[in-house]
Amino acid sequence: NAGVTQTPKFQVLKTGQSMTLQCAQDMNHNSMYWYRQDPGMGLRLIYYSASEGTTDKGEVPNGYNVSRLNKREFSLRLESAAPSQTSVYFCASSEGRGRNQPQHFGDGTRLSIL
Amino acid sequence: AQSVAQPEDQVNVAEGNPLTVKCTYSVSGNPYLFWYVQYPNRGLQFLLKYITGDNLVKGSYGFEAEFNKSQTSFHLKKPSALVSDSALYFCAVSPGGGGYNKLIFGAGTRLAVHP
Numbered sequence: 161n162a163g164v165t166q167t168p169k170f171q172v173l174k175t176g177q178s179m180t181l182q183c184a185q186d187m188n189h190n191s192m193y194w195y196r197q198d199p200g201m202g203l204r205l206i207y208y209s210a211s212e213g214t215t216d217k218g219e220v221p222n223g224y225n226v227s228r229l230n231k232r233e234f235s236l237r238l239e240s241a242a243p244s245q246t247s248v249y250f251c252a253s254s255e256g257r258g259r260n261q262p263q264h265f266g267d268g269t270r271l272s273i274l
Numbered sequence: 275a276q277s278v279a280q281p282e283d284q285v286n287v288a289e290g291n292p293l294t295v296k297c298t299y300s301v302s303g304n305p306y307l308f309w310y311v312q313y314p315n316r317g318l319q320f321l322l323k324y325i326t327g328d329n330l331v332k333g334s335y336g337f338e339a340e341f342n343k344s345q346t347s348f349h350l351k352k353p354s355a356l357v358s359d360s361a362l363y364f365c366a367v368s369p370g371g372g373g374y375n376k377l378i379f380g381a382g383t384r385l386a387v388h389p
Contacts (some may be wrong), residue, residue, distance in 0.1 A: 252373050
């Protein structure tokens, strides 16, 4: 079972370039999330989509946009990349918005901004 | 402010010995508590959760965790550590309220199990 698939796995960008990170899940989950992971800081929520057709800001949304393309896919876009956005990005999904439901994570996209 | 603390950056344990990875939290409402594990170059994997009921919950790979409401703690434990348990462990809390499946993560604790 694929679970949550993220592409690409690695990317190097120059400051000011744009890029879209792709995420797809095959578990028929309703809710999807984008996080960034920085050393010593755990995971911080960038955006989430509680259900198809809705998106909302998380803790650190500045500099990012998202699109919930359909129930399976949730993309994250950097319009003008900055060195501060160098991080590992994780997409996750959960069956619904209920607090008792574990989130399932992809293997991440390692992004470096020069 | 709502937060999760994992006071140890790294825990070192000999194989076969018991292990504990500590977690304390400060959130509003009744918290739902989770532990996740991350292996190198992989995403987080769910280990176990506490929602309600028995304070000792059991999860994957022989791990268990004890919820202590008075101490606002949710420590991860395993009776006998394996070298393959070496990984990065995250405690996460879903606080009361909010309209979505919100998780607040600790900074992570690296577990090193030595042969």
